[in-house]
Amino acid sequence: xxxVLVIVGPTASGKTSFGIECAKAFNGEIxxxxxxxxxxxxxxxxxxxxxxxxxxxxxxxxxxxDPTENYSVKEFQDMxxxxxxxxxxxxxxPIVVGGxxxxxxxxxxxxxxxxxxxxxxxxxxxSNEEIYKILEEEDPEALENIHVNNRKRLVRxxxxxxxxxEGISEIKDKQKHEMLYDAxxxxxxxxxxxLYRRLEDRVEKMVxxxxxxxxxxxxxxxxxxxxQSMQAIGYKEFRGYFSGNRTVADCVEDIKKNTRxxxxxxxxxxxxxxxxxxxxxxxxxxxxIKEWINT
RNA sequence: GGAGGGGUAGCGAAGUGGCUAAACGCGGCUGACUGUAAAUCAGCUCCCAACGGGUUCGGCAGUUCGAAUCUGCCCCCCUCCA
Numbered sequence: 001x002x003x004v005l006v007i008v009g010p011t012a013s014g015k016t017s018f019g020i021e022c023a024k025a026f027n028g029e030i031x032x033x034x035x036x037x038x039x040x041x042x043x044x045x046x047x048x049x050x051x052x053x054x055x056x057x058x059x060x061x062x063x064x065x066d067p068t069e070n071y072s073v074k075e076f077q078d079m080x081x082x083x084x085x086x087x088x089x090x091x092x093x094p095i096v097v098g099g100x101x102x103x104x105x106x107x108x109x110x111x112x113x114x115x116x117x118x119x120x121x122x123x124x125x126x127s128n129e130e131i132y133k134i135l136e137e138e139d140p141e142a143l144e145n146i147h148v149n150n151r152k153r154l155v156r157x158x159x160x161x162x163x164x165x166e167g168i169s170e171i172k173d174k175q176k177h178e179m180l181y182d183a184x185x186x187x188x189x190x191x192x193x194x195l196y197r198r199l200e201d202r203v204e205k206m207v208x209x210x211x212x213x214x215x216x217x218x219x220x221x222x223x224x225x226x227x228q229s230m231q232a233i234g235y236k237e238f239r240g241y242f243s244g245n246r247t248v249a250d251c252v253e254d255i256k257k258n259t260r261x262x263x264x265x266x267x268x269x270x271x272x273x274x275x276x277x278x279x280x281x282x283x284x285x286x287x288x289i290k291e292w293i294n295t
Numbered sequence: 296g297g298a299g300g301g302g303u304a305g306c307g308a309a310g311u312g313g314c315u316a317a318a319c320g321c322g323g324c325u326g327a328c329u330g331u332a333a334a335u336c337a338g339c340u341c342c343c344a345a346c347g348g349g350u351u352c353g354g355c356a357g358u359u360c361g362a363a364u365c366u367g368c369c370c371c372c373c374u375c376c377a
Binding site: 011034035036046074075077101105109114145148149150152153156168172175231233235257258272273 | 322323324325326327328329330331332333334335336337
């Protein structure tokens with residue numbers, strides 16, 4: 001099996017710099033496992049690796065899309081796997097670095113997606129309860145982890161049923177739920193309070209570094225707040241500011257709050273969805289990686 | 296010194312005799328997750344040895360079968376007059 005080093009953790013845990021350190025130490029290249037850093041022009045708010053950092057190690061899947069385009073786990077999975085193959089052939093270590101849990105899991109495990117694009121929500125006329133009822137009859141297993149209030153999931157489950165004549169639960173049942181690679185998944189973590197402090201400092205720094213101008217430019221270039229890219233934390237919160245009814249300070253508070261919650265959700269995902277070797281100390285992490293490389 | 300308003304769980308804010316450990320919002324915590332995932336959704340949030348028990352609504356003392364809700368005194372805060 002191909003070796004893949006994976007570095008995960010909540011936002012602001014130091015993944016970027018540790019990834020670069022590993023790339024240098026193990027002759028690797030970085031594959032970004034991040035749903036926002038793919039967008040050109042969303043630099044400050046997405047905490048993208050800087051130009052200097054990208055000089056130090058080759059980065060993939062960053063700046064590959066226009067902010068008006070959509071991106072999804074399927075595309076990430078396809079491109080990521082291709083890169084893993086290519087790098088492995090070249091004798092380089094693929095290093096996946098990112099905080100988007102679903103993307104990383106879908107890359108590593110045999111999640112299967114269909115080729116066609118997703119429709120938005122073609123069931124205007126159906127209430128959540130009605131969709132729920134249909135699923136209850138045709139794919140009850142899927143409902144085990146979909147709540148009635150979660151329309152997005154309800155719609156998705158029904159879409160699959162309608163188009164492919166099998167339930168989402170059947171699709172899952174066909175999978176092995178094993179990793180496709182010899183992956184070493186390292187999680188970077190730190191004390192919660194300290195993380196929160198760091199998050200907040202980082203948000204302040206983003207604003208000082210020109211986040212508001214960055215957004216202003218995006219808007220000037222025809223990117224709307226409705227774009228998928230603009231749903232990112234650090235961007236969506238400024239909608240009120242640009243429509244004139246909120247101050248920058250208000251927006252910044254929202255960004256901090258949303259970032260805290262996001263970090264929490266990342267922990268929930270990584271703690272419960274994949275086996276991860278957590279580290280506070282990068283030297284220890286490095287040691288563990290060395291051992292794995294040599295086996 | 297005088298007149299009025301107010302002190303409720305981490306914060307904001309309802310409640311004005313029993314159905315109230317106390318609505319609701321915020322914040323926080325926990326969890327779910329197979330195509331928007333930095334998204335979407337759910338649960339918990341006074342304390343505990345917890346399908347039960349223990350302490351609460353500025354403080355103390357009362358009224359009452361029963362009080363956050365009524366009475367008295369005290370403390371603190373705000374506005375206005377002096």
